[in-house]
Amino acid sequence: DDPGATLVQLISGGHSPVTSTTCTTHEFALSNHPSSQTIDNVVETLSPTHVVITHQQGAAANQYKDKYASYVWATDTTDCYTLLDETGWTPPPWVTEVTTRRVLSGTNTIGSQFGESSANREIPLPSVTRVDEVDLSAEGLDLSALRSRLSV
Structure with a gap:
């Protein structure tokens, strides 16, 4: 009033x-389930090495495979996979050597499809800088909570 x-x-x-x-x-x-456009905007802006898609199966999950210059994990299994080990970033076992080279080179082959979409993104995103050494705790990742949430 x-x-x-x-x-x-x-x-x-x-x-x-x-x-x-x-x-x-x-x-x-x-929404706890972002739209495909929101996921596209986040991936375009952050250029992550890995993209993990959950709660999607079949065609809904497959739409993300080979879409980004990132390793895309869109499985509907409870198998446990390693994203990072002592040698560095670990690709999914199903990706080709060409995909591995593309991801590791940082080449974004689909950037032109998005145009200026990052200017219209749905959420504000911080700027990021890549580093050679990854500290998951410093990144705010609680691995036990992730394992529990993802059933791995």
Whole structure:
């Protein structure tokens, strides 16, 4: 009831935003499952070495394979794979030597398909710098939580 107030709403699960107020209202959709476009924007902006797709099977998972200049893990198994070992980044066992060279060279062969999409990305992303030594704890990765969440 305060016309000087602002209501910010995160909407999910089919709920409708509150609109009958005298204050300023904003609503934003919240989804635990990002759209393909959001994933494309994040991968384009960050150029990660690995992209892990979960909760997708069959054609939905296959759409990501060979789409990015990254190793794409889109399996529907509970097998355990190594992403990084003492020798460096580890490719999925099913990728070809050509894919491995493409990923390791950092060449992004699909960048031109996106044009200026990163300017219209859905979320703000920090700038990143690649380093030779990877410290997963410093990156904020809780490996036990990931193993538990991914059932590996």
